[in-house]
Amino acid sequence: MRYPISRREFLKDTALAAAALSTSGLDLLASPSKSLERIGPPKKVIVLGAGLAGLSAAYELTQAGHEVTVLEAQTRPGGRVLTLRDPFSDGLHAEVGAIHIPDTHNLTLKYVQLFHLPLNPPLPHKLAWVEYLREKRMVYREDVEKPEHPFELTPEEEELGHWGLWGKYFMPKEVLEEIGDPSAPDWSVQSVKNYDEMTYTDFLRDQGLSSEAIALLTGSFLWGDGPESVSALTVLRDSVHLQGAKNWYEIRGGNDLLPRAFAEHLKDRIRYGSPVTRIEREEREVRAIFRQAGTHHRLAGDYLICAIPFSVLRHIEVIPPFSPEKRRAVEELPYFSAARVSLQSRTRFWQEEQGLMGFALTDLPIEAVYHMTRHQPGPRGILQSYSGGPQARGICALTESERVSFVLEQMEKVFPGMREHFEGGVSKCWDEDPWARGASSWYKPGQMSELWPHIARPEGRVHFAGDHTSAWIRWMQGALESGNRAAREVNEAAAQEEVRAA
Ligand SMILES: Cc1cc2nc3c(=O)[nH]c(=O)nc-3n(C[C@H](O)[C@H](O)[C@H](O)COP(=O)(O)OP(=O)(O)OC[C@H]3O[C@@H](n4cnc5c(N)ncnc54)[C@H](O)[C@@H]3O)c2cc1C
Incomplete structure (x- = not known):
């Protein structure tokens, strides 16, 4: 069965992107904050x-x-805004640092507009995504019954389902209200110190989540050295800023066009x-x-x-x-250890043959997988793994060719066919970068x-x-x-x- 993203759809997406800033209301979201005036x-x-x-x-x-x-x-x-163009073919590129611009990020959008940079449209929801947890591969498709997962959830958790659990526990409304606006100049960490003193796992447990549901939600967790290491407030503070974000954008042609525009x-x-x-x-x-x-x-x-x-x-x-x-x-x-390994594929088989968007969450060392070339002309494509903490350090301890082979082996489990279509790969380990010494x-x-x-x-x-x-x-x-x-x-x-x- 083929699930083609037709050329017409691709062109439609691209045209939409060109109009994205003016038609989607982003004009209003981009911060009107005044330029600095010398006093x-x-x-x-x-x-x-x-x-x-x-x-x-x-x-x-x-x-x-x-x-x-x-x-x-x-x-x-x-x-850390780094768009790799080498060593990919056909002019393809992949982000190895910043990827997404949520539509709530008004200051980023302000500068994007100021420098007249076009945005790619947000990800479409019609293509399916993959989870690979406890050795089980699950495909989530909009129009098909949800796959069975290998977790023993309580009836209430089962009822909520994966996205319901995310909404309720990753972004708990009352807690986020209690935290307030962390970017306000008078925000004080002292008033919400209790969330700083617990780990994120403890926080989820305190909210009433079972250990099975915690395992399901944190199988791929890209903060610190995992949910048991990080202050809950770190994650919750971030969630405050993500509330209300509906669409996530990227800069067409590569996010590095933004720093380059400043530099010009x-x-x-x-x-x-x-x-x-x-x-x-x-x-x-x-x-x-x-x-x-x-x-x-x-x-x-x-x-x-x-x-x-x-x-x-x-x-x-x-x-x-x-x-x-x-x-x-x-x-x-x-500082958070992050490793991203980009693999070039001869075709976008996951999309064309399997109807998958190329996004996956896993509890394998590769953790998350992104399709980096969705808005770039085919036929070739790039799938990229994104690992954090100990998983990233494990990958970074390997030689460059071992990293690529290891990720390819893992990726084959999540996107079967990757090995057959693989043409080459490259890694980025942020701990090794002497001018970053970590990702964040x-x-x-x-x-x-x-x-x-x-x-x-x-x-x-x-x-x-x-x-x-x-x-x-x-x-x-x-x-x-x-x-x-x-x-x-x-x-x-x-x-x-x-x-x-x-
Ligand atoms: C893996 C990863 C994923 C990310 N995903 C996203 C995302 O999806 N969306 C998003 O918005 N953001 C994302 N980010 C975060 C974003 O990239 C950073 O927040 C942002 O780029 C940080 O900018 P900065 O200027 O603070 O620091 P940096 O970008 O680190 O800039 C510091 C600069 O200082 C230079 N420097 C260092 N030492 C010296 C020295 N001794 N002398 C002179 N110069 C020096 C460096 O070369 C560098 O150019 C991600 C980052 C990473 C690493």
């Missing part, structure tokens, strides 16, 4: 890192008339190939020491925005050191209450940005929001300094 004298600002946090801070400050230099270790902008505006204000090795703080200025072409250089500024992950910052010398609270946060904030921050039980109040707090002339300093951790929205906030802080500090000097 004091222009200042020299050094920005560490050309990820979305550093880029948005630099963009806003430059627009407001400040003199900005961005120091970036790599020779490309974007950091900033032009030679970015110095690539310039890893910062030391920050020197003084009362009247701040300096960044960086390497370029084998020699050390020194750049002085009035303010510095540190927009690199704490996992990297902890290896940089800071003189004099930050406050003990900040040092503790920089040292102790954990997270919190162990109790850590958010201890560390969060000190994470974004400025230290003299040094301000902090990056998704880890925002309540939207591991989202582009968080990086952009933090960049905007740090730019505002510097703008206001410059004005206050002028008042004090007068």
Whole structure:
């Protein structure tokens, strides 16, 4: 049986995408937040890192008339927004960092619109998806009775079904209301500390879920080192921001077009190939020491925005050191291990022959599977595994060819036919990336209450940005929001300094 996505449908999707921003109401959702206006004298600002946090801070400050230099270790902008075009054939590409833009992410959508970047339409619901749990492969098709799963649920859990359980327990309305808006400036972790002190498994158990239902829901769990390691508040805070998201988008042509658009505006204000090795703080200025072409250089500024992950910052010398609270946060904030292995297939057999969208959740080491080329012309396609925590570290301990063979073997169980159609693959292990040293921050039980109040707090002339300093951790929205906030802080500090000097 064939389930073709016809060329006509593909073209229709593409045309819809072009119109997506103006027809779907995203115009209204994109944040109308005003651009930064300078309220004091222009200042020299050094920005560490050309990820979305550093880029948005630099963009806003430059627009407001400040003199900005961005120091970036790599020779490309974007950091953890990384679209791989090599080694794929036919011009195909795959995201190995950020993929989705939920329609509630108004700031991301604002910049997407500002730079006139087209979006791909959201995933259609008509194609089926796969679960592979406890050695059982289950296909969920809209028009067909749900497959039997190998879990002994209570009658009430059975009645709710998989999606009902997700809705009720992953996004429990009353709990999310109690947590409030974590991105509000006056949000306090102390008032919801109880959720920080328990693991996510404990939280689900407290809500009345059976251990079988917990196993069903957390078979593939991409937070920390698994549901028993992570503070429940980390996951719940994220759920607050996902409430009400109906559609998830990607940028047509690759998400890296967003950082590249910023970089095009900033032009030679970015110095690539310039890893910062030391920050020197003084009362009247701040300096960044960086390497370029084998020699050390020194750049002085009035303010510095540190927009690199704490996992990297902890290896940089800071003189004099930050406050003990900040040092503790920089040292102790954990980072999530993530591995993504992309496999190129000669055809999109899963779609054309089996009517599957190419998405799967599993309790195998590959965890989740995504179809990365849904909006790209065929016939070839890319399926990608996304593993986290110990599963990711297991994959990353292998050599490159072993990683690909291992994932191919697992993928064959979930999408039979992959081996026959396989043409080649490539892996990305975020722990190995020297400029990320992990995929994203997270919190162990109790850590958010201890560390969060000190994470974004400025230290003299040094301000902090990056998704880890925002309540939207591991989202582009968080990086952009933090960049905007740090730019505002510097703008206001410059004005206050002028008042004090007068
Ligand atoms: C596997 C994965 C999946 C994700 N999925 C999504 C998703 O679906 N949707 C979504 O919105 N977000 C997603 N994200 C999160 C998103 O990619 C990040 O939140 C965002 O890109 C972080 O931006 P940033 O600027 O804070 O940090 P980064 O992107 O890490 O930028 C930091 C920059 O600093 C540079 N740098 C580091 N050290 C130095 C140094 N010493 N000197 C100079 N420069 C330095 C780096 O090279 C980098 O360019 C995902 C991330 C990962 C890794």
